[in-house]
Structure formats: C-alpha cells, structure tokens
Amino acid sequence: MMIVVAYDVNTETASGRRRLRLVAKTCMKYGQRVQNSVFECLVSPSDYLVLRHELDDIVDLERDSMRFYNLGAKYSTRIEHVGRQRHVPVDDVMMV
C-alpha cells in the first residue's frame, strides 16, 4: 500500500533540526522524497507499523506534526503531479 508521509518538525532548536534529519532519514528507508517534507512510501502493513514506530520515537509530539495518508494498493490514479519533479516516478504515476 502507498502511504504519504507529510511532516512539520519545529526546527527552532538544534534538537529540532536533528529530529528533522532523522525523520527524513527514516522515511528514506521506506520510500521516495517527493517534496521537502513529503515522502511516498510503498510498504506492507507490517512495514508501515515499523515505520510508524520508528517515527514516533523520533518526533516531539508537543512541537512536531505528522500526517499519514493511506492511498491503498491502487494508488497511481490517486496521485497527480504538477511542476518540477523531484524523483523518478515509482511507476506510471499520472503527470498532468
């Protein structure tokens, strides 16, 4: 299934900047970065639980925010892209 991970990490402090790096590094293990703070992760349900667990250990729940969007298995028609492309499409994601 395709999970979109979007996050806002408070980078006012050094620890916040560290959290930001760790969140990105963790997401990179599971998927592609499509925007500064957005990853698309093609994961099994069990991998998704591990990803969530790793991210929950990193973020500060009082200061950071994460949104997870589950696009399911048939996700390519659910994604549209406009403008500068950041990554090589995983498969035939619709370009408009």
Added chain:
Amino acid sequence: MMIVVAYDVNTETASGRRRLRLVAKTCMKYGQRVQNSVFECLVSPSDYLVLRHELDDIVDLERDSMRFYNLGAKYSTRIEHVGRQRHVPVDDVMMV
C-alpha cells in the same frame, strides 16, 4: 471528495514568495491547512477542477512542485495524525 494538496514553491525570489502566499491563499478557499505546505480540501469534482486551474495559473512549473492526493469520499480512515494539531478536524479524522 478529499484532496490533499502538498506543494513546494521556490522562495529564493520575491516572485517566489508571492507565489507561495497566493498558493496558500487559494487553497484556504477550498480547505484546511494541516501543515506548512499541506492542505486538505473537501471539494466536488467541479470545484477541484477550478482549484487546479487557479493553482496552475499561479505556480512556476519550472521551479515549483505540487502533488495532489485524491483520498475519495470515504477519507477519514485514510488519514492519521500524530503530534501537534494545526486545525480543528473537519470530522472524526482518526487521532493516534
């Protein structure tokens, strides 16, 4: 249907900063800001076309990037949130 709009606008120039403001202002007419560069827009198919048209007129396709994720009508189980909340949930979006 729920459309997630995620964007990266190049803000190195004054015109880029202006585009960023206009993109946010446009998305605000259609939905809620859930992160710095992420909006959730509950729109009809026709409103979605108008939104897309307005945004296409604003962004610089060479420098900016927009991703649109269509979560469909039954979207609440597709969204999970962790951490700092930015807006009042539209309805019973699952908080974990």
